[in-house]
Amino acid sequence: MFTDSRIDIAETELAELERALAALGHPRFHARQIVQWIYKRGITDFGQMSDLPRELRTHLASDFLITTPIVERMERSIDGTTKFLLRLADGKHIESVFIPDTPAQTFCISTQVGCAMKCAFCLTGKMGFDRNLTAGEIAGQVRVLAQELGLLDRRFNIVLMGMGEPLHNYESTMKALRMLADEHGFGMSGRRMTLSTVGVLPALERLATEPLMPNLAISLHSTTEEQRDLLVPINRKYGLKELLDACRRFPVKRRERITFEYVILQDVNDSPEDARRLVRLLHGIRGKVNLLPLNEAAGIPFERPSDARVDRFARILSEHGVTVSVRKSRGRDIRAACGQLITESPNATTPGKRLAMLMGT
Ligand code: SAH
Numbered sequence: 588m589f590t591d592s593r594i595d596i597a598e599t600e601l602a603e604l605e606r607a608l609a610a611l612g613h614p615r616f617h618a619r620q621i622v623q624w625i626y627k628r629g630i631t632d633f634g635q636m637s638d639l640p641r642e643l644r645t646h647l648a649s650d651f652l653i654t655t656p657i658v659e660r661m662e663r664s665i666d667g668t669t670k671f672l673l674r675l676a677d678g679k680h681i682e683s684v685f686i687p688d689t690p691a692q693t694f695c696i697s698t699q700v701g702c703a704m705k706c707a708f709c710l711t712g713k714m715g716f717d718r719n720l721t722a723g724e725i726a727g728q729v730r731v732l733a734q735e736l737g738l739l740d741r742r743f744n745i746v747l748m749g750m751g752e753p754l755h756n757y758e759s760t761m762k763a764l765r766m767l768a769d770e771h772g773f774g775m776s777g778r779r780m781t782l783s784t785v786g787v788l789p790a791l792e793r794l795a796t797e798p799l800m801p802n803l804a805i806s807l808h809s810t811t812e813e814q815r816d817l818l819v820p821i822n823r824k825y826g827l828k829e830l831l832d833a834c835r836r837f838p839v840k841r842r843e844r845i846t847f848e849y850v851i852l853q854d855v856n857d858s859p860e861d862a863r864r865l866v867r868l869l870h871g872i873r874g875k876v877n878l879l880p881l882n883e884a885a886g887i888p889f890e891r892p893s894d895a896r897v898d899r900f901a902r903i904l905s906e907h908g909v910t911v912s913v914r915k916s917r918g919r920d921i922r923a924a925c926g927q928l929i930t931e932s933p934n935a936t937t938p939g940k941r942l943a944m945l946m947g948t
Contacts, residue, residue: 596621597654597723600762601769611650613643619771621647626772629734631655656681656727658735668918671732675700675724679717683728683749684923685736691779692736692743696728698760699751704785706806707818708850708881708889711750719756725763729773746781748804753782754790761797768799777801783848788825788833795837804846804877805834809856810864818856827868834872844910845874851897852881853890862903875910882916882924 594607601622605615620638624630633639633647656673659680663669669685684695702709703716728749733739745767747753753760760782767775780801784791794803807827809815815822822830834845847869851857865876878901881891897913904911916924 591652593650593652595652595654595723596625597727598721600765601771607651608643611646613646617643622769622771625653626730626769627739629730629739654723654727656724656731658731661735662921662923664918664921664923666917668921668923669736670918670921670923671728671735673728673731675720681720681724681728681750682923683732684918685732686917689917692738692741694729694732694743694745695749696725696745696747697749697751698725698747698753698756702751703755704752705820706785706808707820708852708887710884710887713886714750719759720751722759722762722766725759726766729767733773742779744779744781745775746783746804747801748781748783752785752787754784754787754794757790757793761794761799764799764801778843781846785819785821786825786830786833787821788829791830791833791837795833800838800840802843802846803837803839804848805830806850807847807865808850810861810868814856818850818852831868831872834874839873843873845872847874847876848879848914849876850879850881851892851900853892853896855889857892857896857900859899859903862900863907866904866907866909869909875912876904878911878913880913880916882919884922 596604599607601618604618604621608618609615617639621636624636630636631653633644633651636644639647654676656675658671659674660672661669667687671683671685673681673683675681679700681697681700683697686693686695697720699719700717701714702711705712729745733743747760764780767773767780768777777800781804782794782801783804783806785806806819809818809827812822812827815827837845839845849856849865869876878897880897881887881889883889883891901911901913918924
């Protein structure tokens, strides 16, 4: 079988690339130039990296490659939200979403093909887990979106809220964030990155010790152990109480807070009592609440509450001193909203295809 022994620069951090160049007898500083070409100018053809010595360019072309996800389809919502269907090197598909002016330009990035968490209201969860993304595939989504949208030299935010559970793919996720933070590339600060998680506790505790710290968002969704066991099944392993204790210990920077995401489901978790319980649970945590009125979809057995009910819930939180916002649903007309990312590959046996068949679409 043919195996490619070339080094994929999409998967390397600067220090690894420096070592690889040095091992081949090239000066290390060329690594910085290569990173600049790839991230700042979107150039992945070594021949075009005109400030590198000719001999190095030839060497790069024979011993290295730069794998980049391919845009297979782009769909633009009436609100400007744009969904990208990307094809990976092994033919699998993921989705990434561009959400303009919220107020920043934001890229919503996937960390896995599918998801293993099976949250009861999420379509990606219904699709099941296929595989982890590599660090290069995670950072590669940012490169592709920035290039396609003409934002390579602009500031943007990323939220790890696409397909997958980032803390279920810890190593690759953190490596991708380090690559995105590299000053020779995008130079993103942790404050422009948000990691959203259901709360995989050992990984959350490890995150607390990282030098590069993204903003943290916790998908809470429920105020009792019994109900969260049903809505967010990993709660059976890492319960609500332990999760909130870990949040209390989490090193939150000055002037920053943990965001608690709460999908509101009609007649399930939207009562005034739920709101008051949420206030009590969050006591002593530097947090704020982001309410997500459910994005409905075929196959999801819940309903979106009326705006009046969402407002009533929000009002109770704010009357008790909890900062609360309601997430405006973006891109619903192109199924790019939270929990709606699901992909089908041409292969008829994929989980996405099976689900589409089950749902009769
Ligand atoms: N796995 C991570 C990140 C992905 S989802 C996590 O769960 O946090 C980003 C957010 O969208 C999560 O809070 C998720 O619970 C929410 N979500 C999922 N399905 C949704 C739906 N149908 N309507 C609204 N929000 C949804």
